[in-house]
Amino acid sequence: MAIERYGTFLLLLRLYNESPIHSTEKILSRYFLKRFDNIKDINIYDVSEECHVSRATVRRFFTRLDHESFLDFKNEFAIPYDISMFEIELGRQNYMLDHLADMNEIQEFFKENKLNVLNKIEDLAKCMFHSKNIYWLTSTSTTRMVEDMQMQFLRFDCLWDIIINFEKSKDIQITKDDVVIVASSSAVLANTIVEELESIGCPIYLVTLNMQYTHPVFYDVIRLTDHVLYNYTHQISKDTIKKEVVNRKYATNLFFDFLYNEYAKLYRASQDEIESV
Helix, strand or coil: CCCCHHHHHHHHHHHHHHCCCCCHHHHHHHHHHHCHHHHHHCCHHHHHHHHCCCHHHHHHHHHCCCCCCHHHHHHHCCCCCCCCHHHHHCCCCCHHHHHHHHHHHHHHHHHCCHHHHHHHHHHHHHHHHCCCCEEEEECCCCHHHHHHHHHHHHHHCCCCEEEECCCCCCCCCCCCCCEEEEECCCCHHHHHHHHHHCCCCCCEEEEECCCCCCCCCCCEEEECCCCCCECCCCCECCCCHHHHHHHHHHHHHHHHHHHHHHHHHHHHHHHHHHHHC
16 A cells, blocks of 8 residues: 555545545545544544445445455545645744745756756656657556646647556556656655566656665656755655645646647647658
């Protein structure tokens, strides 16, 4: 189980948004979203009674969240993991100024091409353009951003395969002519699946906000910041949680914006070449 707590929240939210009005999934996801801060204190009997479903139904619900059982789900919340960013930030006197300062740092990072980030994005676009298939391996917290860009790339006759919480045992045939991109902000997902990636023969890229994580399985690592936002257990400290959230939103959006532009240039050049023949 490699889903961090924020990712679990997003997965519950997605399930709530996409489920039919009176479905069991809608009812249960709403129940847990409304009680997200106190999940560790909930027992399955209360859930069953208050939602008017059987305990077996509750257990089946959690298999959709990549948990083996309700207890497995609860155990995640026994691990200290501070995602109360907004509660922490309520006491800040300079929230807007600090937020803008973080955004300026992100812009400077890309403007100055630190860590050769622009060159790496250009190389990734070329690799994607010349690949037979494109596979994005995502966690629950990065999937939505990748899905948003998946729709945009369709105009270039480019359809990605998005695989959430990758397992090599799934029926996925990746060949040497493909490209794999792991989108993992904290690198938790990357670290979890790295052994399963070792036998894959195509180029594998990692896109991350983690400055420390690396592994030889990756053809290249595209780091979207030069700040150390995570410690060696890939957790966010209270000192960096605000900066991490801002980078997760704005740096990642810039990455996809630039990737889209680089790919578009390659696509248009290929179309011009075809038309000139």
